[in-house]
Amino acid sequence: MLGLSVEQLRADMNRLLAILFHQGVLDEQFLQLQQLQDESSPNFVSEVVTIYFHESEKLLRNLRALLVDKELSDYKKMGIHLNQLMGSSSSIGAQRLRNVCAAFRAASELNNRPGCLRALELLEYEYCYLKNKLHEFFQIEQQRMLAAAVRYPAPQQHRNNPQG
Amino acid sequence: MKKGGRKISALVVDDDRVIRVVEEKLLVRFGLETKVAKNGKEALDLFVAGNTFDFVVMDMEMPVMDGPEATRALRARGVDCMIVGVTSRGDGPEKAEFEAAGLNCCWEKPLNAQIVGTILDKLAKKLS
Numbered sequence: 349m350l351g352l353s354v355e356q357l358r359a360d361m362n363r364l365l366a367i368l369f370h371q372g373v374l375d376e377q378f379l380q381l382q383q384l385q386d387e388s389s390p391n392f393v394s395e396v397v398t399i400y401f402h403e404s405e406k407l408l409r410n411l412r413a414l415l416v417d418k419e420l421s422d423y424k425k426m427g428i429h430l431n432q433l434m435g436s437s438s439s440i441g442a443q444r445l446r447n448v449c450a451a452f453r454a455a456s457e458l459n460n461r462p463g464c465l466r467a468l469e470l471l472e473y474e475y476c477y478l479k480n481k482l483h484e485f486f487q488i489e490q491q492r493m494l495a496a497a498v499r500y501p502a503p504q505q506h507r508n509n510p511q512g
Numbered sequence: 513m514k515k516g517g518r519k520i521s522a523l524v525v526d527d528d529r530v531i532r533v534v535e536e537k538l539l540v541r542f543g544l545e546t547k548v549a550k551n552g553k554e555a556l557d558l559f560v561a562g563n564t565f566d567f568v569v570m571d572m573e574m575p576v577m578d579g580p581e582a583t584r585a586l587r588a589r590g591v592d593c594m595i596v597g598v599t600s601r602g603d604g605p606e607k608a609e610f611e612a613a614g615l616n617c618c619w620e621k622p623l624n625a626q627i628v629g630t631i632l633d634k635l636a637k638k639l640s
Contacts, residue, residue, distance in 0.1 A: 384534075399530050403530055435571070438600065438621045439534045441622075
């Protein structure tokens with residue numbers, strides 16, 4: 349036996365999700381994503397989240413580059429990037445990230461550079477936290493799927509090993 | 513979902529890839545046939561090329577051609593299908609302008625199963 353319990357791993361996943369919901373990091377839209385996962389797209393959630401991380405990192409780099417330019421901060425462009433990040437964050441249920449984007453957008457609309465810098469720091473922190481936690485979640489999910497495969501082996505193994 | 517034997521069709525218009533993927537999957541789950549466009553101009557081009565849809569999910573802020581402009585252009589062409597606006601902005605002048613462009617309704621993102629259900633109910637009433 350590998351010592352991996354499917355039930356234990358499922359409990360770990362649920363516990364992690366409960367923490368993230370309790371912290372307001374995720375909201376019920378994440379559950380909507382899970383409900384869209386089915387036999388035709390068994391890895392839908394992790395695929396969407398991977399796209400989200402890829403796109404978000406580009407947007408965060410662009411935002412930092414725009415703010416670093418002290419002479420001419422293009423607040424309009426910042427607003428465009430923030431709008432995208434807000435929309436995609438809300439579509440995967442990344443509630444806290446979405447809320448920080450809203451505050452950042454409000455600061456950019458007032459051309460408030462210190463406010464934007466503070467919001468960017470917070471955005472980058474929240475992004476790292478979310479990314480780490482979701483990676484942890486998907487790692488446990490993979491372990492659970494492996495454990496389930498071991499627990500329910502293919503039929504031919506039973507024929508050759510009646511003890512198994 | 514079917515309308516007279518064929519599937520209900522929808523067009524998702526959004527510049528954000530994550531949103532396109534999620535909204536398309538959500539609509540397909542409801543049994544719809546879907547296409548996607550990255551901005552208002554691509555959406556307009558699809559109609560000009562002769563495509564028709566039962567409804568359009570139109571993002572408000574997009575490059576090249578935004579939601580309000582695309583909605584006005586579609587209505588000016590005589591497109592009378594449902595156009596549902598989605599925006600990351602709550603109530604305010606931008607949303608009001610978007611609605612005035614010719615939307616049937618407007619929702620705050622994210623699109624979810626409850627909103628799609630409401631849209632399909634409105635569509636059923638519109639068609640009956």
